[in-house]
Amino acid sequence: xxxxxxxxxxxxxxxxxxxxxxxxxxxxxxxxxxxxxxxxxxxxxxxxxxxxxxxxxxxxxxxxxxxxxxxxxxxxxxxxxxxxxxxxxxxxxxxxxxxxxxxxxxxxxxxxxxxxxxxxxxxxxxxxxxxxxxxxxxxxxxxxxxxxxxxxxxxxxxxxxxxxxxxxxxxxxxxxxxxxxxxxxxxxxxxxxxxxxxxxxxxxxxxxxxxxxxxxxxxxxxxxxxxxxxxxxxxxxxxxxxxxxxxxxxxxxxxxxxxxxxxxxxxxxxxxxxxxxxxxxxxxxxxxxxxxxxxxxxxxxxxxxxxxxxxxxxxxxxxxxxxxxxxxxxxxxxxxxxxxxxxxxxxxxxxxxxxxxxxxxxxxxxxxxxxxxxxxxxxxxxxxxxxxxxxxxxxxxxxxxxxxxxxxxxxxxxxxxxxxxxxxxxxxxxxxxxxxxxxxxxxxxxxxxxxxxxxxxxxxxxxxxxxxxxxxxxxxxxxxxxxxxxxxxxxxxxxxxxxxxxxxxxxxxxxxxxxxxxxxxxxxxxxxxxxxxxxxxxxxxxxxxxxxxxxxxxxxxxxxxxxxxxxxxxxxxxxxxxxxxxxxxxxxxxxxxxxxxxxxxxxxxxxxxxxxxxxxxxxxxxxxxxxxxxxxxxxxxxxxxxxxxxxxxxxxxxxxxxxxxxxxxxxxxxxxxxxxxxxxxxxxxxxxxxxxxxxxxxxxxxxxxxxxxxxxxxxxxxxxxxxxxxxxxxxxxxxxxxxxxxxxxxxxxxxxxxxxxxxxxxxxxxxxxxxxxxxxxxxxxxxxxxxxxxxxxxxxxxxxxxxx
Numbered sequence: 001x002x003x004x005x006x007x008x009x010x011x012x013x014x015x016x017x018x019x020x021x022x023x024x025x026x027x028x029x030x031x032x033x034x035x036x037x038x039x040x041x042x043x044x045x046x047x048x049x050x051x052x053x054x055x056x057x058x059x060x061x062x063x064x065x066x067x068x069x070x071x072x073x074x075x076x077x078x079x080x081x082x083x084x085x086x087x088x089x090x091x092x093x094x095x096x097x098x099x100x101x102x103x104x105x106x107x108x109x110x111x112x113x114x115x116x117x118x119x120x121x122x123x124x125x126x127x128x129x130x131x132x133x134x135x136x137x138x139x140x141x142x143x144x145x146x147x148x149x150x151x152x153x154x155x156x157x158x159x160x161x162x163x164x165x166x167x168x169x170x171x172x173x174x175x176x177x178x179x180x181x182x183x184x185x186x187x188x189x190x191x192x193x194x195x196x197x198x199x200x201x202x203x204x205x206x207x208x209x210x211x212x213x214x215x216x217x218x219x220x221x222x223x224x225x226x227x228x229x230x231x232x233x234x235x236x237x238x239x240x241x242x243x244x245x246x247x248x249x250x251x252x253x254x255x256x257x258x259x260x261x262x263x264x265x266x267x268x269x270x271x272x273x274x275x276x277x278x279x280x281x282x283x284x285x286x287x288x289x290x291x292x293x294x295x296x297x298x299x300x301x302x303x304x305x306x307x308x309x310x311x312x313x314x315x316x317x318x319x320x321x322x323x324x325x326x327x328x329x330x331x332x333x334x335x336x337x338x339x340x341x342x343x344x345x346x347x348x349x350x351x352x353x354x355x356x357x358x359x360x361x362x363x364x365x366x367x368x369x370x371x372x373x374x375x376x377x378x379x380x381x382x383x384x385x386x387x388x389x390x391x392x393x394x395x396x397x398x399x400x401x402x403x404x405x406x407x408x409x410x411x412x413x414x415x416x417x418x419x420x421x422x423x424x425x426x427x428x429x430x431x432x433x434x435x436x437x438x439x440x441x442x443x444x445x446x447x448x449x450x451x452x453x454x455x456x457x458x459x460x461x462x463x464x465x466x467x468x469x470x471x472x473x474x475x476x477x478x479x480x481x482x483x484x485x486x487x488x489x490x491x492x493x494x495x496x497x498x499x500x501x502x503x504x505x506x507x508x509x510x511x512x513x514x515x516x517x518x519x520x521x522x523x524x525x526x527x528x529x530x531x532x533x534x535x536x537x538x539x540x541x542x543x544x545x546x547x548x549x550x551x552x553x554x555x556x557x558x559x560x561x562x563x564x565x566x567x568x569x570x571x572x573x574x575x576x577x578x579x580x581x582x583x584x585x586x587x588x589x590x591x592x593x594x595x596x597x598x599x600x601x602x603x604x605x606x607x608x609x610x611x612x613x614x615x616x617x618x619x620x621x622x623x624x625x626x627x628x629x630x631x632x633x634x635x636x637x638x639x640x641x642x643x644x645x646x647x648x649x650x651x652x653x654x655x656x657x658x659x660x661x662x663x664x665x666x667x668x669x670x671x672x673x674x675x676x677x678x679x680x681x682x683x684x685x686x687x688x689x690x691x692x693x694x695x696x697x698x699x700x701x702x703x704x705x706x707x708x709x710x711x712x713x714x715x716x717x718x719x720x721x722x723x724x725x726x727x728x729x730x731x732x733x734x735x736x737x738x739x740x741x742x743x744x745x746x747x748x749x750x751x752x753x754x755x756x757x758x759x760x761x762x763x764x765x766x767x768x769x770x771x772x773x774x775x776x777x778x779x780x781x782x783x784x785x786x787x788x789x790x791x792x793x794x795x796x797x798x799x800x801x802x803x804x
Contacts, residue, residue, distance in 0.1 A: 024419020080132020
C-alpha cells in the first residue's frame with residue numbers, strides 16, 4: 001500500500017473532509033480511494049456502538065479500577081481481545097478507550113474509569129488493554145491527554161503543573177502506551193499551563209509525535225476543538241464530532257489563504273489513512289495483518305459472559321477478614337441487605353455506560369447457591385433518582401400528528417439516542433418519542449413514577465395524564481452533567497397488586513443539523529414504609545441469619561462523568577444501616593460496591609469487608625463464587641484507601657480563578673501519604689486472599705530481581721508480588737523531590753498448598769531516572785529494591801547498585 005499515492009489522489013476539500021466527523025461517531029467514507037467510513041465508539045468496559053440504547057446490548061466488563069485491581073496484564077489483554085470482538089460485531093473500528101488519567105484525588109468524578117494512582121501500574125495495565133484490543137484489529141485512543149484528572153469546569157480549567165511532575169507522573173502512562181503501539185490518542189478538554197490541549201503544540205507535536213515517535217492519530221474529545229489554525233498547527237489530527245465545527249470549510253479556507261500549511265493537512269490525512277489500513281477500512285490496500293487477527297484460523301470466539309465473571313472475581317479485593325469468616329462454610333442462612341443487592345451498581349455513569357443484555361444481581365447470584373437460604377431486606381435506599389422499569393418496552397417515534405414513524409423494542413424505560421436516530425426514523429418528521437410499558441404491580445399502595453430529563457414531558461397511567469409539564473435544568477448546569485445526571489420530576493399514583501397498567505412517558509424530539517439528542521428515563525418505585533422501618537426490618541433479618549451480607553453502594557449521582565464528588569461518605573443512611581446490622585450479628589460481611597474510595601466508619605465493627613468495585617454484568621455470580629470460596633478474591637488495591645476524607649493529602653479538585661494547581665508535584669497517592677507521615681485505612685497494594693504466603697529469598701542481577709514465595713496455607717492461592725524501589729538517601733537527608741519509594745514492577749503467581757514459585761522482574765531504567773532541565777538523567781547510587789504484599793508490607797530487600 002502506498003499511502004502517499006492515495007494522498008496525491010485527493011484534492012484539498014476531500015482531505016479536509018476526512019479530518020472532521022461526518023456525524024457523531026464516524027469519519028466519512030472516500031470511495032474514490034477505497035476508504036470506508038471509520039466508526040468510533042465509547043468504552044471502556046464494553047462497546048456501545050453508534051446507538052446509545054438498550055436495543056443494542058453490549059458485554060459489560062468490570063470497571064477500569066477493577067481491572068487494575070487484578071494487577072493481571074494477561075487477563076486485561078484477554079479483556080481487550082473480547083472488546084475487539086465486540087467492536088467488530090458492531091461495525092466499530094476505534095474504541096475510545098482506555099482512560100489512563102490518574103487517581104490524583106478520590107473526589108475525581110471519573111475515578112472509577114481510571115486505573116490507578118500509580119503511573120507504572122496505570123501504564124502496564126493500559127498497555128495490556130491497548131495490545132489486546134489492537135490484536136483484534138480495532139484501534140484504541142488512550143485518553144485524556146493530559147492532566148484531565150477531575151471533572152469540575154473540565155471544558156475550561158487550566159491545570160498548572162511542573163514539567164517534572166508532568167514527565168515523571170502524568171505523561172508516564174501515555175508514554176508507556178505509545179511504546180505499546182497505540183494507534184490513537186484523545187486530546188483532553190482542559191488546558192495545561194495556559195494552553196488548551198487541542199492546541200498544545202509542545203505536548204502533542206513535540207513530545208507525543210516527535211520525541212516519542214507516535215505514528216497514530218490524535219482525536220479531540222467531543223467538542224473540545226475550539227479553533228482552526230491553532231488546533232491544526234498544535235498537533236490535532238481529527239476534530240469530533242461533525243460535520244459542523246471549527247474545521248471543515250474553515251480549515252480549508254485557512255489552507256487556501258496560507259494560514260495553515262497543506263503539509264500539516266497531508267500529515268493529518270496520512271495518520272488517518274494509516275489508521276484505516278490498520279483496522280481494515282482501506283479496501284484499496286493490502287489487508288492489514290492486525291485486522292481481524294483475533295478471529296483467525298483456529299481461534300474460537302471469546303465467551304464474554306465467562307470472562308466478565310472471571311475478571312470480576314479476580315478484581316474483588318478482600319480488605320478485612322477477621323476470624324477467617326470468608327469463605328463462608330457451613331452456612332445455612334444469609335441475610336442479604338441493601339438496595340444494591342437486588343439492583344447491582346455494575347458501572348459508573350457517563351460515556352463509560354453500556355447496556356448489557358443481562359445483569360446478575362447479588363440477590364440472583366446468591367440465590368442460585370444450592371442449600372443456602374437467602375433472605376433479602378432493602379435496609380435503606382440511597383438512590384436519588386428512581387430506577388427505570390425493565391421488561392418489554394416499546395419506544396415509539398411519532399410525527400406531529402401522532403403517526404408512528406417507527407417502533408423499537410427496549411429492555412428498560414430509558415431512552416437514549418445521541419448523535420443519530422435509528423435508521424428507519426425520519427428525523428425531519430420526528431416530533432416526539434414515547435416510551436410505553438405494561439407493568440403489573442407486586443404490591444398495593446402509593447407507587448412513585450418519575451421522568452428524568454430536561455424539557456417537556458407527559459406521563460400517563462392507562463391513558464390518564466398524571467404529569468404534563470417541564471423539567472428544568474438548574475441554572476448554570478454543565479450540559480454534559482445535565483445529560484448524565486438530569487433533574488427529575490416525581491408523581492405518586494395508586495396502583496393495585498396484580499392489576500396491570502400501561503405506563504407511558506412522552507418527550508418532544510427531533511434531529512437538528514443531522515444530529516439527534518434524545519435522553520430521558522421513566523422511573524418507578526414501589527410503596528415504601530420509610531427508612532426507619534426498612535432498617536429495623538434489616539436488623540431483624542440479620543439477627544435471625546447465620547451471616548449478614550450488606551451490599552453498600554455509591555449512586556449515579558456520586559460517581560459519574562460530568563461532575564466530581566463532594567464527599568467520600570456513602571450516600572444516604574447506609575453507614576447507619578451497617579452499624580446496626582453489625583450490632584445485631586457480629587458475623588457481618590460488608591460488600592462495598594463502589595468504583596472509588598468511600599469512608600468506612602463501621603470498619604472495626606464488621607468481620608469482613610469485600611470491595612467489588614463496579615463489577616460488570618456478572619456481579620452476582622462472581623460475588624457468590626468469592627463468598628463461598630469457589631474463587632479467591634484476587635484483587636489488590638490500585639489506589640490508597642483513606643479512613644477519613646480529612647486524612648487525604650491530595651484532595652481538592654475545585655478550580656480557583658479557573659485554575660487547579662498541582663502544587664504537590666510528583667507526590668500523589670501512596671507517595672503523598674508516606675511523605676505526609678499519615679496512615680490510611682488500607683495502603684496501595686493491599687488485599688487478602690484465602691491462603692497465606694511466605695517471602696523466602698531475593699536476588700539481584702543488574703536490574704533483574706528474582707524472588708521466591710511459598711503458599712503456606714491449606715488451599716490453592718494467587719499472590720501479587722510487588723516490587724518497590726527506594727532511591728539512595730542518607731539518614732536525615734531531605735527527599736530532594738523524590739518519593740521514598742516507587743512501584744517498579746509486579747507479577748501474578750499461582751501456587752498449590754506448600755508450593756514454592758519463583759518470579760523475576762526487570763526494573764525499568766526509567767525508575768532510576770529523574771526529569772531535569774536537560775531531560776532524563778540517571779541518578780547513581782545504591783538503590784534498595786523491596787518485595788512484598790503492599791507498599792506498607794514489604795518482606796524482602798536487596799541492593800541495586802547504579803553507577804554513573
